[in-house]
Amino acid sequence: MTGSEPTTLRVAYLPLIDCAPLVAASRLGLDLQHGVRLQLQRQASWAAVRDRLVSGEVDAAHLLGSLVYSIELGIGGPRAPMAWLLTLNQNGQAITLANPLADALARGLPLPQVLAGLGRRAIFAQTFPTGTHALWLYYWLAAAGVDPMRDIGVMSLPPQQMPEALAAGEIDGYCSGEPWADAAQACGIGRRVMSSGAIWPGHPEKVLACRRDLAALQPALVERLSTCVLAACRWLDAEPANRLTCAGWLAEGEVIGAPLGRLAACLDNDPADPAALAFHRGGAVNLPWLSDGEWFLQQFVRWGWCSAEVAAAALVRDVHRLQSFRRAAATLGLPVPVEARREAALFDR
Amino acid sequence: MRVLLVNDTDKPIGELRHALQQAGYCVLEEVASPAALLRAVESGQPDVVIIDVDSPSRDTLEQLAMLHDQAPRPVVMFSGDGDDALIRAAVGAGVTAYVVDGLAPARLAPIVQVALARFEQESGMRRRLGEVQQALEDRKRVERAKGILMNKRGLSEADAYAALRQQAMKHGLKLAEVARRVVEMADLLG
Numbered sequence: 001m002t003g004s005e006p007t008t009l010r011v012a013y014l015p016l017i018d019c020a021p022l023v024a025a026s027r028l029g030l031d032l033q034h035g036v037r038l039q040l041q042r043q044a045s046w047a048a049v050r051d052r053l054v055s056g057e058v059d060a061a062h063l064l065g066s067l068v069y070s071i072e073l074g075i076g077g078p079r080a081p082m083a084w085l086l087t088l089n090q091n092g093q094a095i096t097l098a099n100p101l102a103d104a105l106a107r108g109l110p111l112p113q114v115l116a117g118l119g120r121r122a123i124f125a126q127t128f129p130t131g132t133h134a135l136w137l138y139y140w141l142a143a144a145g146v147d148p149m150r151d152i153g154v155m156s157l158p159p160q161q162m163p164e165a166l167a168a169g170e171i172d173g174y175c176s177g178e179p180w181a182d183a184a185q186a187c188g189i190g191r192r193v194m195s196s197g198a199i200w201p202g203h204p205e206k207v208l209a210c211r212r213d214l215a216a217l218q219p220a221l222v223e224r225l226s227t228c229v230l231a232a233c234r235w236l237d238a239e240p241a242n243r244l245t246c247a248g249w250l251a252e253g254e255v256i257g258a259p260l261g262r263l264a265a266c267l268d269n270d271p272a273d274p275a276a277l278a279f280h281r282g283g284a285v286n287l288p289w290l291s292d293g294e295w296f297l298q299q300f301v302r303w304g305w306c307s308a309e310v311a312a313a314a315l316v317r318d319v320h321r322l323q324s325f326r327r328a329a330a331t332l333g334l335p336v337p338v339e340a341r342r343e344a345a346l347f348d349r
Numbered sequence: 350m351r352v353l354l355v356n357d358t359d360k361p362i363g364e365l366r367h368a369l370q371q372a373g374y375c376v377l378e379e380v381a382s383p384a385a386l387l388r389a390v391e392s393g394q395p396d397v398v399i400i401d402v403d404s405p406s407r408d409t410l411e412q413l414a415m416l417h418d419q420a421p422r423p424v425v426m427f428s429g430d431g432d433d434a435l436i437r438a439a440v441g442a443g444v445t446a447y448v449v450d451g452l453a454p455a456r457l458a459p460i461v462q463v464a465l466a467r468f469e470q471e472s473g474m475r476r477r478l479g480e481v482q483q484a485l486e487d488r489k490r491v492e493r494a495k496g497i498l499m500n501k502r503g504l505s506e507a508d509a510y511a512a513l514r515q516q517a518m519k520h521g522l523k524l525a526e527v528a529r530r531v532v533e534m535a536d537l538l539g
Contacts, residue, residue, distance in 0.1 A: 044404060044405040076411065076415045128412075155412055157384075158408065161405075168384070307482065
């Protein structure tokens with residue numbers, strides 16, 4: 001890079017396992033190598049991440065993929081033109097049910113009957129009304145014949161409070177990122193009945209996003225940001241030992257502050273398994289696929305959050321910064337797919 | 350007027366109770382977790398929720414706002430450093446938030462009033478916008494159904510419209526609903 005001072009970029013994140021690429025980029029000094037300095041700012045809610053991103057209090061954020069589009073369209077909150085710079089990870093989330101429900105399901109009872117057995121409306125938790133966990137949960141319920149808009153009650157909870165709410169009987173199940181399905185399982189209060197990677201192997205999950213004005217007005221700066229985060233994604237998938245190193249950083253109190261063993265277990269998986277948590281896969285994870293955004297839009301229409309006309313008019317090609325991503329990949333000498341769309345391999349198709 | 354305080358960060362939101370009570374508000378028992386917040390909203394039916402911008406319970410409120418038109422109106426509070434851009438973003442489209450710079454009790458009552466007035470105004474506007482969008486979509490649908498009838502049955506525009514109206518009256522349905530069925534059927538039959 002040039003000899004000038006690196007530009008500081010404020011990046012908001014939530015203390016979840018998939019913030020790993022941002023933490024790694026900073027700890028490994030990949031940011032400085034590419035002429036930026038990441039100043040990571042931990043937040044307490046997605047609402048706070050969204051508000052700080054929209055207001056310009058932070059420059060970029062670790063964001064639920066679908067939240068890019070709920071902000072872009074102003075669904076349930078402020079509206080701002082958004083940029084999806086790269087996808088941070090695929091898979092790694094899960095649906096957990098309380099033990100009696102998981103048992104009934106394991107006995108082969110269909111889900112509508114399992115829930116009817118409660119004798120009241122089942123209550124499920126997700127992390128944000130228009131978030132990815134809501135979408136995986138609703139997709140899975142609907143595929144089993146349960147209408148998530150009518151047949152169940154829904155609440156949004158911080159994921160770290162979900163196992164506790166399940167134990168207290170306040171909810172019957174939830175969809176969250178790891179290690180929160182693992183946590184319920186470890187204390188014997190619930191079981192993981194479906195991993196998100198089994199719903200759609202290779203689904204987009206968290207993304208690196210910024211406002212579109214920043215991406216448009218400072219393309220070189222944003223490209224340097226993408227480059228250092230992409231390099232961190234590559235490092236995380238390069239060998240298992242790297243993930244273990246990163247688990248150590250994530251375990252620190254000011255980063256996530258969860259037990260090291262649990263974080264390490266969630267990060268340690270078979271890289272050949274298409275349903276396993278992945279950060280890179282030769283760049284196929286990170287490419288901001290247009291079709292991933294289009295899938296989120298379809299789901300928004302499906303659940304009545306926006307009209308088909310509004311979804312069709314969304315500026316998908318402006319949101320997904322394909323060119324910027326390809327330039328960042330070229331800087332790292334990464335051959336990335338030439339396509340901009342891919343098949344959504346959902347389990348019920 | 351009932352106010353709910355969410356006191357789950359290190360900002361002293363609980364200390365607002367006295368000032369709010371003096372201003373004539375009914376202050377519900379304060380809550381410190383998302384689960385308690387949900388219970389309090391259901392049982393206490395607050396008109397306003399006061400919550401720290403950095404509260405971990407904020408996403409729970411977002412879901413309530415998405416679910417119910419009559420959801421409580423969160424009043425998001427900032428400490429003294431709340432800058433203008435952040436305030437504008439928080440008050441921006443759809444979010445029923447109002448921002449205070451600091452927790453000066455004397456300023457609280459008027460701010461709650463303004464937040465409520467603003468919420469009423471915005472939700473009225475959103476409702477009207479929704480109605481207009483619906484009407485527009487209904488009209489487009491009727492146009493398409495008319496086109497299908499004209500095409501498939503060789504009807505004139507007036508006759509196609511009359512046929513749709515007749516179906517609607519016969520089955521006690523709205524015109525737009527009949528049009529929706531015609532369009533769906535046509536899609537199905539290709």
